[in-house]
Amino acid sequence: MGRRVTVYEVGPRDGLQNEAAAVATGDKLALVAALAGAGLSRIEATSFVSPRWIPQLADGADVVAGLPSVPGVSYVVLVPNAKGLDRLVEALGRAGAGHPPVAAAVFLSASETHNRKNLNRTPDETLRDLESLVPAARGMGLDVRGYVSTVWGCPYEGAVDPARAASIVERLLALGCHQVSLGDTIGVGNPEQTRRILERLLRVARPDQLALHMHDTRGTALANVLAGLDAGITTFDASIGGLGGCPYAPGASGNLATEDLVYMLHGMGYETGIDWTKLIAAGALAERLVGRRLPGKALQAELARAEAR
């Protein structure tokens, strides 16, 4: 078929952020290098949120300074506010002129309560902040990606009207985001809902301006991806090994595992540019770094097959 899909790797940030134990900076960079070497062309590397809130990523500046230059690979770093952007720009300055491409990412929730709990403001207040933050980042020559959480459902409010995500996406694109990733933050989505959400969202965005960030908490992530593929979406977020766990249960699943996504995409004839053997090796490295089995199913199947040989 020759259709191309971009797998957006979020493990080093979204994954490690949710691990109880902090991983050493050098180990994070080894994981990033393994992912880039496996052909992941977009890698969410770290975050400049306050280290008081997320100590696991307090070494963001060192991670940015150490990002490996790999042809075709660019990185993205979360910036919650002007201070985060300043820290990113400073880190890029330290990294020197030859640093690899790094984009900024901004985020908010589609549901009011989740945004309040996460950012201590209403979604509208966050959007007003982003009205200066996104153009400021663009003015510094940075591409900006947007994230909208709780699009499929909110842990506090339940169902969320797709119109709320649509109006946020419309504003983020108008502000200069090149792409907005829609998150099923608590993994409650089903493909029928995904079809409805995308039908609404594709009235305000082109397919390439949207990405899906599905969680596999109830096993539905790839079915939702399939609905996304059928709707023309070509970018999907995933986390190596399913790194990041679940907000509810230790050992249970949160992020869609990169290997599961790539296994399905390759089987369906999509081109991702990813080398399967190197991807599994990156998953095995991620397991060693966090010191536990990761929930990714294709990873476990491959590791068990390798052991059985």
Added chain:
Amino acid sequence: MGRRVTVYEVGPRDGLQNEAAAVATGDKLALVAALAGAGLSRIEATSFVSPRWIPQLADGADVVAGLPSVPGVSYVVLVPNAKGLDRLVEALGRAGAGHPPVAAAVFLSASETHNRKNLNRTPDETLRDLESLVPAARGMGLDVRGYVSTVWGCPYEGAVDPARAASIVERLLALGCHQVSLGDTIGVGNPEQTRRILERLLRVARPDQLALHMHDTRGTALANVLAGLDAGITTFDASIGGLGGCPYAPGASGNLATEDLVYMLHGMGYETGIDWTKLIAAGALAERLVGRRLPGKALQAELARAEAR
């Protein structure tokens, strides 16, 4: 939407058969009763394969004799050969005239090597055996379901031509099977392949004559179910909690978990007749009976949410 889907529960047979430890007969019947009480209307209860090969199910006759009568619920029991059918008929005799409806199920593999390893005969030889077995069972008033394994791929041969499954399904239906369940025995399938397989199979069978039996070894089971739903399939096999494990890896996933399937179906507006709360209780019971966490994701998410309350 009001569309109806039948969830075919295989946990008590296909699940427990693959558990290392045998579960006591009374506990098996408690699980069957919990499943029937939750609204599962088709339950694969046990198997009359040789106890030398599968000691976990050596109590098949006692299970059949103890099956609870629940309005709308029928059972199915695997019979590999004439001897198995004799044992089933004898067990039904012991159960008395008032026993609940029990169907027989026969099975073979689409791939030659898997059938040889499993049944010590070629698929054609097995089909010749079934030419007497299926009519014999029908002559005794039993409905007969067929199972075809390795339709999506064989652990020994790799890819399997859908034409092989099509010719087997055609013969099983001609022999008097009311439905044939297509198995992705090693969990390698992807939705594009499922579309191709069903496109081929629906030339020889009506949608209601087919069922999908997907394994979630690589996380793709529900995406394959979605492709099946889109093709008009209305019966899907699943195992409570994902009971049954994986042929490769202890703790890894084999059977699609009933809760994951039902979660997605209910979210999409399909009617199954299944009570969600009672289904989760049945999953929790299955965990207690085998003494370990089961891989079903929706089950784990629900149990963790309940603990957090």
